[in-house]
Amino acid sequence: MTDPAKNPLFRFPGLKPAAWLFFVFLYAPIVVLLALAFNDNEQATIWTGFSTRWFGIVLDNADLIRAFNNSLIVATTATLLATTIATLAALGMNRARFRGQDGVNALISLPLIVPEIVTAVATLLFFIMLGFRLGLGTVILAHTVFCIPFAYLPIRARLEGMDPRLEEAAQDLYANRRQTFLRVVLPQLWPGIISGAMLAFIISLDDFVITYFVAGAGATTLPIYIFGMIRIGISPEVNAVSALMLAISIVFVAASWLVGRVRR
Amino acid sequence: MARQSGEGRRRALLIAPSILMIGLFMLVPVGIMAAISFMERGSGGGVNWGSFTTEPYLQFLFERDLDDSLLLNTDYLQIFFRSIWLAALTTALTLAVGLPTALFMALQPERRRNLLIFLVTIPFWTNLLVRNYAWILLLRNNGLIDQVLMGLGLRSEPIGVLYTTFSIAVGLAYTFMPFMVLPIYASLEKLDWRLVEAAYDLGADRWRALRRVVVPLAMPGIAAGCILVFIPCLGAFVTPELLGGGKALMIGNLIQSQFGAARNWPFGAALSMALLAAVLLAMMFYLWRYRRAPGAV
Numbered sequence: 200m201t202d203p204a205k206n207p208l209f210r211f212p213g214l215k216p217a218a219w220l221f222f223v224f225l226y227a228p229i230v231v232l233l234a235l236a237f238n239d240n241e242q243a244t245i246w247t248g249f250s251t252r253w254f255g256i257v258l259d260n261a262d263l264i265r266a267f268n269n270s271l272i273v274a275t276t277a278t279l280l281a282t283t284i285a286t287l288a289a290l291g292m293n294r295a296r297f298r299g300q301d302g303v304n305a306l307i308s309l310p311l312i313v314p315e316i317v318t319a320v321a322t323l324l325f326f327i328m329l330g331f332r333l334g335l336g337t338v339i340l341a342h343t344v345f346c347i348p349f350a351y352l353p354i355r356a357r358l359e360g361m362d363p364r365l366e367e368a369a370q371d372l373y374a375n376r377r378q379t380f381l382r383v384v385l386p387q388l389w390p391g392i393i394s395g396a397m398l399a400f401i402i403s404l405d406d407f408v409i410t411y412f413v414a415g416a417g418a419t420t421l422p423i424y425i426f427g428m429i430r431i432g433i434s435p436e437v438n439a440v441s442a443l444m445l446a447i448s449i450v451f452v453a454a455s456w457l458v459g460r461v462r463r
Numbered sequence: 464m465a466r467q468s469g470e471g472r473r474r475a476l477l478i479a480p481s482i483l484m485i486g487l488f489m490l491v492p493v494g495i496m497a498a499i500s501f502m503e504r505g506s507g508g509g510v511n512w513g514s515f516t517t518e519p520y521l522q523f524l525f526e527r528d529l530d531d532s533l534l535l536n537t538d539y540l541q542i543f544f545r546s547i548w549l550a551a552l553t554t555a556l557t558l559a560v561g562l563p564t565a566l567f568m569a570l571q572p573e574r575r576r577n578l579l580i581f582l583v584t585i586p587f588w589t590n591l592l593v594r595n596y597a598w599i600l601l602l603r604n605n606g607l608i609d610q611v612l613m614g615l616g617l618r619s620e621p622i623g624v625l626y627t628t629f630s631i632a633v634g635l636a637y638t639f640m641p642f643m644v645l646p647i648y649a650s651l652e653k654l655d656w657r658l659v660e661a662a663y664d665l666g667a668d669r670w671r672a673l674r675r676v677v678v679p680l681a682m683p684g685i686a687a688g689c690i691l692v693f694i695p696c697l698g699a700f701v702t703p704e705l706l707g708g709g710k711a712l713m714i715g716n717l718i719q720s721q722f723g724a725a726r727n728w729p730f731g732a733a734l735s736m737a738l739l740a741a742v743l744l745a746m747m748f749y750l751w752r753y754r755r756a757p758g759a760v
Contacts, residue, residue, distance in 0.1 A: 203656040204572045211566065211669055218567035221560050225586055225640065228597035231607055235600060244606055284480045291477025303478055306485055314698030314742055316715045317496075317735045318489065320722065324499055324732065325492035327509075344488045347481055405590045408700050412722065425592050429705060433599055441593040448589040456581055 229445060236442030241435065253439035263440065266424035269335060273410075273420060274403040276339045281346035281403075282354075282396040286388075288347075289354040294363065310345040318345065319412035326413060333415030341413045342403045349402050350395035357391025390458055397455040401448060493739070500732035508726035519733035539717065543737070546713040549628065549703075550696035553635040554643075557692050558685070560636075561643035565684075566677070568644075569651035580648070587641045595705040598634050599625065602706070626708030634702040642691035650684030651677070683753055690749040694742050714738050 203209050239250035257263060288307060292300070310318065322341050331337055365387070369379045407422040414423060425444070428437045500519050503511040524540065525533040568579045586594065601607045604621040612618040624630050654677065662672040678685070700715030707713070714734060721731030 202572070204570050206656070208660065208663060209570055209656060211570075211673065214563050214567040214570070217560070217563035221564040221640075221644075222582065224560070224637070225583070228594065228601060228637070229586060229589070231600060232593070232597040244600055244603070244610070284484060287477045288481035291474045295474060297471070297474070303482065306490070307481055309485055309489055312694075312742070312746065313489070313493065314695065314715075314738055316698050316700045316718055317493070317739050320718060320731060320735045321492035321496040322488065323722065324496050324510075324728065325488070328495060340488060344484055347485060351481070401588055405588075407590075407592055422590060422592055425590075425596075429592060429596050429599070433596070433603070437596060438600075441590075441596055444590045444593050449585060452585055452588040 232438065233442050233445065235435075236438045238435065238438070244433070253435045254443070257436055257439045257443070260436075262419075263421075263424055266419045266421045269418060270404055270421040273335060273338050273342055274400050277342035277346050277403045278350075278396050278400040280339075280343040281399045282350045282392060284343075285347050285350035285395060285399075286354055286392055289351055289358055289391075290384075292355065293358045307351055308348050311348050315408040319409045322409065323412045333413060333418070335414075335418045337413045337415070338410055338418050338420065341409050342406060345406070345409065346399035346403055350399040353395040353398060354388065354391040357388055361387050393458050394455050397451060397458070401451050405448070496732045497736055499729055500736050502729050504727055504729050508728075510728050516729075519727075519729040522730050523733065523737070539734075542712070542717050543714060545628075546697055546699075546715075547741075549632060549635065549713060550693050550699075552632050553639065553696045554689050554692045556632060556636040557640050557643035558689065561640060561688060562647055562678075562681075562685070565644050565647035565651055565681075568648050569654065576652075580645070583641050583644050586637075591638065591701050592705070594638060595634050595702055598630070598637065598706060602630050602633070625706065628707075628712075630706045631703050631712065634706040635696050635699055638699075638702060639692040639695060642695075643688040646687040646691065647681055647684040650681045650687075654680050686749060686753045690745060694745055697741060697745075698738055 235244065235246070236253065237249055237251060238246050239252070240247040288303075292303065318341075322344075326333060326337050361384075365383055366379055369383045374382065405422060406420075407426060410420050410423055411426070414420065421444070425437070425440055428434070428440065499510055501515055501517065503514040503516050503518065505511045521533065522539075524535065524537075526536040528534050564583075568576055568583075571579060599606070602625040603609075604623060604625065606625070609618070609621045612622065658680070659672050659676050662676045667675065698715050699713055700719060703713040703716050704719075707716075714737075718731050718734045718738070721727045721734065725731075
């Protein structure tokens with residue numbers, strides 16, 4: 200089949216400008232935000248000159264650093280737990296043919312289907328009913344639950360793409376179950392686990408809605424803190440924090456993209 | 464046979480932690496929330512455990528008069544309909560922009576396609592609050608769009624669109640754009656372009672070939688995109704909160720206010736159940752209509 204990209208018959212007028220407009224729409228806000236973070240002016244949207252001073256002011260803010268530390272603690276713990284649980288589930292579901300299999304898949308993807316605000320409310324009511332004290336513990340618990348499907352999907356996809364004959368070959372060569380898993384399955388599965396963990400980490404780090412409901416007074420995470428700042432109004436400080444958040448996300452996504460390329 | 468059951472036990476053990484976590488901390492809480500939506504509001508603002516009433520659901524449509532008679536109150540219904548309208552508007556906006564973009568991407572050489580997919584996904588991974596904040600900077604009075612328009616002499620006063628339905632729709636469309644582009648792209652990428660050539664051979668012009676061949680073949684992707692945008696829009700909370708000016712404009716904000724200032728948990732639970740029902744209905748409609756179709760995403 201000829202490459203449709205090279206066939207002049209498939210050149211539709213107007214597509215290129217539409218796509219350009221789309222990418223401008225997508226990136227203009229990000230570029231503007233990054234630029235304004237380096238604005239010297241006290242007025243957040245009026246450019247006067249280049250300065251990095253707002254980053255200094257922001258990084259000196261003890262509350263903000265505490266919120267960032269909380270975010271790191273939550274995201275790291277939730278990622279480790281969710282990725283472990285998801286890896287086990289993916290291995291258990293691999294090449295499975297059993298009754299109730301669809302039910303298991305549906306349950307694991309439940310956190311993706313239920314609206315976040317509903318999850319948040321239900322989890323809050325549950326914690327209150329159990330008499331849990333709201334704090335970092337409850338946040339980590341809630342994050343672990345909604346991170347499971349995000350970690351699960353890439354691991355599962357990786358497993359599906361693996362050649363079952365390699366495992367058979369290992370067993371033919373007298374590897375026992377444990378050796379087969381450690382020497383054959385795990386090394387192939389590793390990139391899937393890493394991208395699953397990265398997804399879970401960034402989802403947890405960015406989560407606002409669920410955290411907003413289940414975090415007690417002492418468990419302010421970075422998004423909760425930023426929300427409070429935005430509520431007060433736009434300011435150069437918010438520009439700088441937002442730019443830092445953007446940078447973290449972009450570095451992370453770029454890294455996970457590179458990991459994804461390596462495995463091919 | 465023994466090996467079979469050992470295999471089954473091994474699988475069960477591996478799957479159990481996920482089932483337990485999600486079952487216990489997601490399924491059970493939703494069940495409890497369903498129960499609470501039928502309970503009385505506690506005097507201190509909490510829940511009167513073990514009581515039974517349909518009051519929270521009635522409150523959705525009626526309010527109690529002083530003499531205990533029910534009066535029709537459409538305030539909450541309006542918020543519900545506004546949410547549905549905003550979700551539909553956002554879906555239409557993303558489709559109008561997303562379809563040509565997806566088609567453009569599918570017609571690029573393969574190397575460039577992967578780069579474009581990556582570019583589409585980056586904003587999705589950036590923080591939701593940050594993305595919405597960026598739109599505040601752009602849309603506010605004397606914000607960047609105003610500065611550009613006034614600088615060009617196109618307008619003499621601010622356009623004043625921040626904190627309106629329009630700014631919420633823009634924010635939502637921005638947030639969920641990748642959910643529309645990527646599924647449509649996925650179905651267009653698999654498209655057999657010889658079918659379009661055949662349409663040309665049979666005398667169709669470009670527009671007709673697009674409308675009668677490309678769009679129908681991309682339909683599973685279009686449907687998936689619409690459902691993936693519509694559903695999260697319906698339950699949006701952050702965007703209407705930040706770009707809508709903090710008024711209870713959508714269901715998500717209304718639910719939140721029941722756990723904040725209004726302190727009416729049963730009503731908040733009932734609203735959540737209604738939202739969940741709406742989402743599941745939309746989902747089931749999609750599965751019923753498109754999932755069995757050949758080539759569904």
